[in-house]
Amino acid sequence: xxxxxxLIPVLSIIAGILILIRPKIxxxxxxxxxxxxxxxxxxxx
Numbered sequence: 802x803x804x805x806x807x808l809i810p811v812l813s814i815i816a817g818i819l820i821l822i823r824p825k826i827x828x829x830x831x832x833x834x835x836x837x838x839x840x841x842x843x844x845x846x
Contacts, residue, residue: 812837 816834820827 808841809838
């Protein structure tokens with residue numbers, strides 16, 4: 802049995818948890834998330 806996990810949903814969950822734990826870092830979490838998604842889409846990871 803092979804477990805296949807996409808990277809984008811995992812990043813979304815991590816970003817959501819970080820925002821819930823530390824709401825003051827919302828701007829940084831969103832910025833890092835958007836940059837990561839852009840890099841993933843460009844390089845097709």
